[in-house]
Amino acid sequence: MLLGYAGVSTEDQDLRQQRSALREAGCERLFEEKVSGATRSRPQLTAMLDHLRAGDVVVVTRLDRLARSTRDLLDIAERLSAAGAGLRSLAEPWADTTSPAGRMVLTVFAGIAEFERALIVERTGTGRAAAKARGVRFGRPPALNADQVRLARRLHAEGMPARDIAATLGVHRATIYRLAAAEAH
Incomplete structure (x- = not known):
């Protein structure tokens, strides 16, 4: 079955051209969405992906109507593939996973996206x-400054319960237990 997906990013945009092109392409069922590109929730896309059966082909007028980014496109393509379904774009004939050439192009895109993610991870680490x-320090700032740590350790050494030390310093008692554990090592 050919399933059409039409999407626009604002309420005042019209779906008529997409709807017409998808019907002309032979789509038996249409899923239409009017949501902002910044919105994560796309209920009609989710409904269409849940509706997929093996052998179905999702047809879009252009890939940017389906996905917001290469990563988004690859994620959707993976879901389609897992369901045994294909993807076809009317404006981009090379984007047709029902053909060997289309699958190859998508595989190349996936490789490029993976390479890009690896570069980002490497740059972030560097x-x-x-x-x-x-x-530069990362993570949450310490709950206690150096003077408070010394005081907590002294009070702990004098036998004051962690609960009382924590109340005195205005921190959770787990903070005091961590200090005591760190001191033991």
Whole structure:
């Protein structure tokens, strides 16, 4: 079955051209969406993906009507593939996973996206290492300053219960237990 997906990003945009092109392409059922590109929730896309059966082909007028990014497109293509369904774009004939050439192009895109993700991870790691070398601290700020840590350790050594130390310093008692555990090592 050919399933059409039509989408626009604002309420005042019209779906008529997409609807007409999808019907002309032979789509038996249409899923139409009017949602902002910034919105994560696309109920009609979800409904269409849930409706898929093996052998179905999702048809779109253009790929940007279906996906917001290459990563989004690849994620949708993976879901289609897992369901045994295909993808066809009317405006981009190379984007037809029902053909060997279309599957190859999508595989190349997936490889490029994976390479791009690896570069981002590498750059992020390098950036974090450089920031740490400059003294930048990551994560939550410490609950206690150095003087408070010394006081907590002294009170703990004197036998004061962690609950009372925590109340005195205005922190959760788990903070005091972590200090005590760190001191034991």
